[in-house]
Amino acid sequence: MSAAEYRTGLGWDVHRTGPGRPLVLGGVSVPAEFGLEGHSDADVLAHAITDAILGAAALGDIGMHFPDTDPRWKGADSLIFLRHALGLASQRGYELVSVDSTVILERPKLKDYRTPIREKLASTLELPLDCVSVKFKTAEKVGPVGEGRSAEAQAIVTLRRTCEPAVP
Ligand code: C5P
Numbered sequence: 246m247s248a249a250e251y252r253t254g255l256g257w258d259v260h261r262t263g264p265g266r267p268l269v270l271g272g273v274s275v276p277a278e279f280g281l282e283g284h285s286d287a288d289v290l291a292h293a294i295t296d297a298i299l300g301a302a303a304l305g306d307i308g309m310h311f312p313d314t315d316p317r318w319k320g321a322d323s324l325i326f327l328r329h330a331l332g333l334a335s336q337r338g339y340e341l342v343s344v345d346s347t348v349i350l351e352r353p354k355l356k357d358y359r360t361p362i363r364e365k366l367a368s369t370l371e372l373p374l375d376c377v378s379v380k381f382k383t384a385e386k387v388g389p390v391g392e393g394r395s396a397e398a399q400a401i402v403t404l405r406r407t408c409e410p411a412v413p
């Protein structure tokens with residue numbers, strides 16, 4: 246039986262907020278009085294999209310490929326993870342078709358950063374801008390995200406089969 250022509254992958258991530266940390270979303274630094282804690286640059290959006298790509302290709306999850314105990318990834322630019330996931334999917338014979346995502350963060354307001362984030366992700370993922378969607382939500386002051394203690398991101402991607410896998 247031949248492999249499916251289209252595959253869908255789901256990604257989710259959460260990071261605590263913390264003082265003296267950068268707030269990086271989709272590779273874009275957003276000015277804020279706090280940032281996100283984590284081993285890498287804690288780019289919660291890049292992590293969710295990375296997991297969605299890995300998931301669509303059934304290649305495990307981000308922690309399998311980039312353990313947070315590995316000193317190489319301390320402070321790492323998470324776009325590295327995203328490019329790596331894309332490369333692995335490509336080796337499996339899949340190309341990325343589209344990305345939809347949501348960042349859930351109580352503050353700051355992110356809407357002015359939508360275009361820069363979409364542009365950064367589109368260039369990293371080698372996609373046209375109109376195939377990259379980034380949405381923002383508050384958590385209506387409810388729960389850890391609503392109380393400003395954490396940020397979450399969700400992503401869904403579609404992969405299209407291009408050829409037989411280069412690796413089994
Ligand atoms: O969460 P809520 O539905 O109230 O969000 C309303 C609007 O605020 C959304 O359109 C969203 O784009 C924007 N927003 C934002 N920055 C956030 C959260 C939401 O710009 N941190």
Ligand code: MG
Binds near residue numbers: 258260287
């Ligand atoms: Mg993460």
